Amino acid sequence: MKRVYVNEDWCLGCHLCEYNCAFANSGARDMVSALKGKAIHPRIRVEGEGDITYAVSCRHCKDPLCIRGCISGALHKENGTVCIDRDKCVGCLTCVLLCPYGAVLPGPDGAAMKCELCLKNSCGEPACAAGCPNRAIVYEEREEAK
């Protein structure tokens, strides 16, 4: 399946992916009304220190611990993509406790939130990759783990 891949050598640390993610998932029509003056809640986060920066978002693991441990069954797979039914989520954050990459995040409304590859929002393909100015984030097919 196509996934989001990150190459930290090319990451500029510009945080554009975070803004594009927050906008894509905001439901708003334009970026200014979606983001200006607001606390943003992106599902991808740029981490790092000094010269090292890289973006982290859901890896859509082959055998995701978050899905196994979800107490409500809100987390599930749809054609390989790990999705969350935020209406089922009760906000216990067991997924946050289990994700080895820190890629499932507490959302502003209490329910957990995570990258769903923009398949469910108006963007249609990952906004982080589409807007990355240096191709440090790409969305493509690569060889799968065994």
Place this chain on the structure above:
Amino acid sequence: MKRYVIVGGSIAGVSCAEGIRSRDGEGEITLVTAEPVSNYGRPLISYYLEGKTDLRRMSWRGEDFYERNRVNIRHATAAEKLDAAEKQLTLSTGEKLSYDEICLCTGSHPFSPRFEGLETVEHRFFFTTLADALALEETVTKESRVLIVGAGFIGLKCAEGLKDRAGSVTVCDLAAHAMNANLDGDASAILEKHLISNGLRLMLGNTVTRFEGQTAHMQSGETVDFDVLVIAIGVRPETAIFAEAGGDVGRGIKVNERQETSLPSVYAAGDCTESLDVSAGEPGVLAVLPNASMQGFCAGVNMAGGGETFDKGIKLNSIGFFGLHIMSAGTYTEPVYEEVTDTGCKKLFAKDGVLTGFILVGDVSRAGIYTALIRNRTPLDTLDFETLKREPSLLPFGRAYRAEKLGGAV
């Protein structure tokens, strides 16, 4: 065609069916459960009382799970006798089910010490099943004074769930601190303050010595008048049919890393089992939902001829009370990091060069990075632990690790 029988319709049982179906689309699966409903996360029952979920949304793998996976589901049917030599399970209906492979996912049952006068209490409940939650919903009114005995996970989640439904909620526990089994004094103190500020009455280091109708006589000499009593002292693995069949039982049904028991073709998974706690280096009852799911799936795969192992078991818990998040994991060995404020705390524990446990109150973000270190027994000298102690991130793992995880499929 193989015949599979699963006893228990909670998370381990449902995950076992998933595990079987991941390898065997043909075999016949029968799942028997004493409950009238199944396939729901037990920890949801407090959220149900709180109004954060409802019966429809509580379905763990969806209402069509059994149909989709071609599982013969037998609700309200108890398993009464296991004959491992004959490979036969006798049900409460008198029927005998023959199997090739069976998995016991019998869970646990609430435990209550003998309180003098308990039989004089009219409205008394446990809090482990949906039926318990529905009965409490029916009984508790805005005028009810609720007394909960036990300030562990179950008692406190019940208290939170009932808070806005009841007139008052009092929680008592013999232990001096809330969630004594999972937290230390610092973490408990933050939690207790938060619970009290949200309207709960706590009576810690104090428990009921006897009941007299609607009055509880406390160890301290005080009395508590109540209308509804919830006993939430703890649970014990349900091992009866396995023990009667001659199986090897410790604190729970003993299983190996393939979820096999001492009896041939008998597997077990979930809260009824005792298995290796890798953070403690010894067996324990790792009765939490994520383990039940992982163990159940593992058992199912192996029942269908696969080679799955569950060998990273630890105790772990994520829970919130009135907006305060608390996570705990593993075994509290030697403290290696500590941060305590009025509203949150963080403690890390390590031994023999690996992280063995942590407690987080308040800021719980990215806690899974710590959990993975414990489960994988990652040698701490292979990463920058000083940086990682302060904040969980992938930075301390180094470039090669990140390239593999973020640049590859995992």
